């Protein structure tokens with residue numbers, strides 16, 4: 001019986017340590033059929049099961065335009081994620097999904113794309129970033145604002161540094177903010193004062209402003225919960241239409257398919273299931289649904 | 294159908310599946326398996342647990358886990374079930390549950406059991422906690438196979454589905470055609486029932502008021518009295534939250550996934566890893582429940598509260614759903 | 626860890642040893658359990674007092690004497706994971722309600738001597754008040770099923786999960802008529818952490834709170850005013866509240882009078 005509740009076996013084929021608390025897992029479905037039937041959109045997530053421990057919702061950290069194994073970037077923080085971090089290539093996990101609405105890549109066609117990521121928020125945005133790079137002709141200018149705490153804590157730091165040094169490679173503009181000094185980022189800032197700033201991600205607006213054309217741009221935001229309020233304020237200030245601002249949200253989840261109720265948010269006039277109606281919402285939704293951010 | 298024929302009616306139902314109906318247990322009623330018509334308490338006020346318990350079990354193992362090897366859903370063979378004696382509110386609540394659990398992707402456990410259940414409604418009289426009339430859920434339009442309307446010495450049997458139709462076809466010897474007098478009696482009884490409601494809640498603009506009076510002191514006053522026991526959620530026929538846990542046997546090779554009815558009054562309901570809680574206080578959770586219950590199911594356009602009165606009747610702190618909302622309306 | 630066995634120690638402080646008894650009583654599972662463990666010390670099963678390094682130390686009993694205090698600190702130094710088992714270790718136990726009494730008076734009334742022979746500290750503390758505790762499993766005594774789940778998690782190096790819902794949740798799940806609603810009884814189910822499957826209400830007896838309060842959540846003031854409304858006297862309610870949780874902050878406050 002196929003069921004949204006039945007995990008499919010997937011084998012870990014590669015584990016890369018990204019930081020002290022984050023690892024990138026590459027997974028291959030054990031069953032050929034499962035691999036074939038697994039199609040997804042940028043911004044969707046899966047429920048990862050460590051057998052006998054539990055499940056966690058994790059964003060798919062890669063674009064459907066790229067073949068190869070499923071990629072998940074996972075932070076070690078609690079029961080399930082600690083157990084995942086102990087797994088090695090060859091170990092088997094369970095995967096349900098993909099779930100959630102994902103980003104409307106079709107609707108964004110023809111627009112400039114402004115990606116704003118804070119910390120682990122880069123994980124779901126990676127799928128969008130790769131997607132627009134692979135379908136470069138479908139989108140206008142692409143700009144990435146990426147905020148991290150420090151070099152040590154920065155995910156995909158080599159990629160970010162490379163993009164700053166060689167913007168022509170992927171035809172996109174990259175801006176990086178960091179909060180704590182270290183030699184690598186300090187010298188990067190010295191060499192690229194236009195692209196690198198010290199502070200939280202919102203300091204990058206100043207650098208990126210010349211390239212933000214409010215009526216031509218779609219903004220895509222992901223970061224820790226506190227980040228949204230500040231970033232949305234900046235975007236609203238620049239008169240980007242609320243319908244063109246996309247955010248992806250996080251709540252406790254158990255089912256991923258709109259049943260278990262944990263991810264319910266909102267007021268009586270509008271309640272939403274983050275897992276099913278989201279995790280991607282627009283700023284318009286934020287304005288009409290209580291407590292979304 | 295004359296009441297003296299209820300016995301035969303019941304025996305026929307038994308042939309269709311296991312009959313479960315409200316049975317008296319002390320001061321309370323409970324949906325329970327019944328073998329003889331005498332056990333059935335059709336004039337009950339309400340059961341503590343709603344019929345939901347047949348479709349999403351309060352506590353159940355849902356998945357077998359062979360560590361590293363695979364998974365198996367634990368879905369039992371569908372067993373025909375006849376649920377006899379549901380009130381209109383509970384039938385409407387099932388419609389709400391259907392709209393959530395059967396919405397794609399469906400909940401397989403729910404779907405299998407729901408499809409195997411015949412639902413037979415029965416009319417009722419409101420007590421001091423009922424406010425289904427205010428919610429517009431005091432009448433069942435759909436969501437049942439047969440509905441028995443009390444007419445004193447007989448029942449008027451209303452058909453709600455093709456399955457219901459074929460059931461009564463097989464009972465033509467005990468169910469006759471209703472007469473004009475039957476309809477007049479029905480009208481009078483329904484009008485009388487309609488006047489019996491003592492709990493009244495104004496529901497026009499209710500979602501807007503509940504949402505916009507988020508900062509009202511009323512929430513503070515009542516949430517101070519609330520002991521976060523979760524009972525109001527667990528007895529509610531439309532609450533659909535469940536929690537999931539997993540464990541393994543001592544051999545570390547075989548495990549199960551278990552699900553259990555949950556309540557949004559529990560700390561972990563909105564807690565995420567790292568310690569951030571999206572509803573950290575009892576006040577937040579109290580308001581959340583009222584927001585959730587005061588909203589409208591977008592698929593059925595039914596309210597998420599069907600006015601069954603369970604939460605009020607079974608709250609140990611005596612917090613009454615309608616009194617809280619009326620206080621919000623400034624009426625108390 | 627030696628092989629895939631983990632080294633564990635079971636240590637008793639001041640208590641009735643009921644929790645360890647409960648563990649020893651799970652005969653059918655005991656052998657299987659001990660196959661997975663390398664037990665270096667079982668304070669109840671053997672009386673030798675070694676202080677080897679262990680992966681996991683299980684503690685029962687409250688910190689009541691100077692000796693408890695010293696032993697506990699030593700255990701903490703010698704273990705990776707420290708687990709408090711049972712109401713005494715988690716909340717100080719029923720003896721905790723004696724907080725504030727003078728050691729000399731106590732010795733006088735019980736043993737008829739004024740000498741503080743047991744070096745009584747003057748109060749019965751929870752383990753977490755003295756050293757860092759990694760996990761706490763409540764209950765008086767603990768539930769064997771819960772202990773097994775915890776043990777299995779610890780053995781396979783998984784962070785265990787603990788219940789954070791009250792007894793009422795389990796009471797409703799079993800469709801037990803509520804003793805407060807139906808009979809006005811002074812049930813402590815709403816503020817007591819679940820895990821017992823509502824054993825007492827199931828047998829028609831109100832919950833006396835033996836598992837201790839739902840941490841940081843229990844609405845003690847609400848429970849009190851609810852029971853006052855049901856006609857109970859304040860002192861009657863306080864006497865019930867203090868029995869197993871005299872050291873819970875909101876209950877301790879009520880005891881300060």
Ligand SMILES: Cc1cc2nc3c(=O)[nH]c(=O)nc-3n(C[C@H](O)[C@H](O)[C@H](O)COP(=O)(O)OP(=O)(O)OC[C@H]3O[C@@H](n4cnc5c(N)ncnc54)[C@H](O)[C@@H]3O)c2cc1C
Pocket residue numbers: 045054055056057058059060073074075076077078079080081082120123124249250251252253254279564565566567
């Ligand atoms: C749509 C979505 C996408 C996510 N993508 C990623 C990602 O790409 N990388 C990553 O590292 N993390 C991601 N997270 C967060 C991740 O799900 C949690 O960190 C993880 O579930 C914690 O599980 P745990 O068992 O280790 O923690 P515990 O605190 O032990 O949590 C116990 C259980 O509660 C639930 N839970 C706890 N925290 C969360 C949470 N934040 N969100 C949802 N459920 C939670 C899970 O069922 C979890 O198993 C995402 C969350 C959501 C909702």
Ligand code: SF4
Pocket residue numbers: 525528529530531532586597598599600601602603604605614
């Ligand atoms: S909220 Fe209360 S009255 Fe409304 S459906 Fe639920 S239990 Fe019944």
Ligand code: SF4
Pocket residue numbers: 261264526529531532533534555556557558581582583585586
């Ligand atoms: S009221 Fe609470 S428990 Fe009930 S469905 Fe809504 S969120 Fe879930």
Ligand code: SF4
Pocket residue numbers: 518519520521522523524525526558604607608609610611612
């Ligand atoms: S039943 Fe009453 S006391 Fe219990 S959680 Fe609901 S409102 Fe609070």
Ligand code: SF4
Pocket residue numbers: 522524609792793794796797801802803804805806812813814815823826831832
């Ligand atoms: S009997 Fe006690 S434990 Fe059970 S629901 Fe009532 S208050 Fe809660």
Ligand code: FES
Pocket residue numbers: 252253254255256257258259260261262263264273274275276
């Ligand atoms: S995660 Fe279960 S409803 Fe959203």
